Amino acid sequence: MGLFDFLRSRPKNTASVATERLRIIVAQERARSGRPDYLPLLRRELLEVIRKYVNIDPDAIEIHVERDGDQEVLELSVALPEKQGNAAAAAAAAAADDA
Amino acid sequence: MTEIIVVTSGKGGVGKTTTSASIAVGLAKRGKKVAVIDFDVGLRNLDLIMGCERRVVYDFVNVIQGECTLKQALIKDKRIDTLHVLAASQTRDKDALSKEGVERVLNELTAAGFDYVICDSPAGIEKGASLAMYFADRAVVVVNPEVSSVRDSDRILGLLASKTRRAELGNGGVEQHLLLTRYNPDRVAGGDMMSVDDIKDILGIEVLGVIPESSGVLSASNAGVPVILDEESAAGQAYADAVARLAGEPRPMRFVDAQKKGLFARIFGS
Numbered sequence: 001m002g003l004f005d006f007l008r009s010r011p012k013n014t015a016s017v018a019t020e021r022l023r024i025i026v027a028q029e030r031a032r033s034g035r036p037d038y039l040p041l042l043r044r045e046l047l048e049v050i051r052k053y054v055n056i057d058p059d060a061i062e063i064h065v066e067r068d069g070d071q072e073v074l075e076l077s078v079a080l081p082e083k084q085g086n087a088a089a090a091a092a093a094a095a096a097d098d099a
Numbered sequence: 100m101t102e103i104i105v106v107t108s109g110k111g112g113v114g115k116t117t118t119s120a121s122i123a124v125g126l127a128k129r130g131k132k133v134a135v136i137d138f139d140v141g142l143r144n145l146d147l148i149m150g151c152e153r154r155v156v157y158d159f160v161n162v163i164q165g166e167c168t169l170k171q172a173l174i175k176d177k178r179i180d181t182l183h184v185l186a187a188s189q190t191r192d193k194d195a196l197s198k199e200g201v202e203r204v205l206n207e208l209t210a211a212g213f214d215y216v217i218c219d220s221p222a223g224i225e226k227g228a229s230l231a232m233y234f235a236d237r238a239v240v241v242v243n244p245e246v247s248s249v250r251d252s253d254r255i256l257g258l259l260a261s262k263t264r265r266a267e268l269g270n271g272g273v274e275q276h277l278l279l280t281r282y283n284p285d286r287v288a289g290g291d292m293m294s295v296d297d298i299k300d301i302l303g304i305e306v307l308g309v310i311p312e313s314s315g316v317l318s319a320s321n322a323g324v325p326v327i328l329d330e331e332s333a334a335g336q337a338y339a340d341a342v343a344r345l346a347g348e349p350r351p352m353r354f355v356d357a358q359k360k361g362l363f364a365r366i367f368g369s
Contacts, residue, residue: 014290015287018246023300
């Protein structure tokens with residue numbers, strides 16, 4: 001560090017940026033690598049089937065595979081839209097019909 | 100008992116071959132009988148780094164395909180009696196390697212009483228790399244303090260934990276070690292290079308050694324003398340420490356702290 005270095009703008013600490021970025025991506029990739037390859041396709045097909053009956057949000061399906069000793073458990077959760085929301089939507093539709 | 104050690108990284112150009120050569124020489128200098136195998140079929144380089152490129156007659160693929168005996172293909176090092184090199188083929192591609200063939204060669208080396216077999220993996224995660232790691236007991240994962248290298252190493256750690264014989268047999272998997280190369284303590288102190296601890300935290304495995312960025316590495320490869328034999332260079336000394344740790348002797352970590360600058364350098368910059 002020279003006498004006049006303070007006149008120059010100090011660069012950001014890039015090493016800590018690198019560390020932070022790597023922490024996130026490595027954690028994500030580790031979580032992903034443990035899962036079977038077919039999960040994304042399974043998720044998409046389930047979404048299509050459910051949407052024939054209930055109009056759900058694409059993010060409403062969550063799939064997890066958990067290891068429990070020798071067993072693997074496929075856990076599936078589907079969040080259905082709130083009843084109130086449906087009623088409101090129906091009311092809005094009815095109002096539109098009336099008009 | 101023969102111990103099979105793979106030197107791998109995922110990313111290319113991080114120092115796998117330099118590391119394989121130095122680990123092989125280091126262990127052989129400790130009196131162990133060592134074979135070092137180049138798995139980079141089609142792009143062989145270990146022979147150059149070891150300085151035996153003009154003595155290659157038969158190679159790894161020749162042995163696997165039964166065109167010569169293992170004994171004919173092993174090149175005895177001129178510096179250390181107990182060290183042998185098995186070169187990769189330069190004219191074939193990686194499909195010339197087979198799991199059965201590699202296993203047969205490793206079994207023959209075991210039967211011949213080798214203490215260590217060092218497998219120098221090619222870059223990537225394709226056939227050559229996967230075969231280099233498959234039979235390993237231990238893995239030295241070479242990583243540079245740089246984002247792409249660290250990420251690729253994590254991928255390799257995942258493969259070591261799932262796509263190896265030890266992982267398939269369920270006997271604890273491959274013992275993993277991290278070796279940091281091209282480390283520049285001054286840049287770490289300045290905040291523009293990740294530190295040993297940062298990388299250790301991200302990858303979550305123990306660090307076998309830290310090899311500082313050193314002009315000795317290029318000079319050594321120019322001359323075909325593994326850098327560990329250059330006892331003057333920081334890299335050579337750091338490799339000697341790493342090999343000692345690999346052999347189970349604890350050593351303090353050197354070359355990880357920035358050089359203290361004199362008053363003159365501090366006032367006028369360096």
